[in-house]
Amino acid sequence: MTFFITFFLLFAILELQNFINIRKSTFLKEEEGVKYWFRDSKYVNARARKSVIFGKNIFIYKRYDERVIAHEKAHLEQINFPYLILLISSLGISISFITMDPIPVVLSIFCTIALSQHYERDADLKAYKGKSMFPFSSNRPTRLRRIIGWLDMHPPTWIRDSDEYYDKRNNLFSLFINDILRS
Numbered sequence: 001m002t003f004f005i006t007f008f009l010l011f012a013i014l015e016l017q018n019f020i021n022i023r024k025s026t027f028l029k030e031e032e033g034v035k036y037w038f039r040d041s042k043y044v045n046a047r048a049r050k051s052v053i054f055g056k057n058i059f060i061y062k063r064y065d066e067r068v069i070a071h072e073k074a075h076l077e078q079i080n081f082p083y084l085i086l087l088i089s090s091l092g093i094s095i096s097f098i099t100m101d102p103i104p105v106v107l108s109i110f111c112t113i114a115l116s117q118h119y120e121r122d123a124d125l126k127a128y129k130g131k132s133m134f135p136f137s138s139n140r141p142t143r144l145r146r147i148i149g150w151l152d153m154h155p156p157t158w159i160r161d162s163d164e165y166y167d168k169r170n171n172l173f174s175l176f177i178n179d180i181l182r183s
């Protein structure tokens with residue numbers, strides 16, 4: 001029961017976010033079943049959202065950037081992993097709530113990070129086909145900052161900008177281990 005309530009609440013928050021995003025955006029076009037929306041912003045970015053209620057959407061922030069859109073289009077071809085994350089979070093939260101043990105929640109957070117980074121890299125590989133398309137000139141920071149950098153929904157920028165990242169033979173976990181062990 002706790003699980004269903006948690007899942008429904010998180011689901012409602014996500015879909016409310018989608019609704020608000022659509023309300024605040026200007027409709028641009030619909031192409032191949034994807035609706036494109038424009039949102040005013042300081043930074044160039046885009047966000048893909050697949051929803052059982054609102055369908056496939058891409059929100060464009062500030063201006064259209066071919067490279068960014070290629071990545072977002074790849075997300076729309078993947079399974080709807082934000083829903084999968086809702087499922088895992090609801091499980092973690094409800095088990096922790098019932099057992100009063102924080103470990104399930106912590107585990108679900110790590111699962112969410114790993115899952116999200118997996119699909120982000122998958123989108124990068126599909127969008128850029130083996131070569132880095134990111135204009136970052138990112139220097140590797142100190143080890144502590146690198147560890148913190150990996151606790152994100154995307155792989156860190158200095159990794160996303162490296163050649164090894166775009167080589168399918170290197171899995172994300174080994175990239176992580178090598179990054180942390182290297183001085």
Ligand SMILES: [Zn+2]
Pocket residue numbers: 071072075120123
């Ligand atoms: Zn992405």
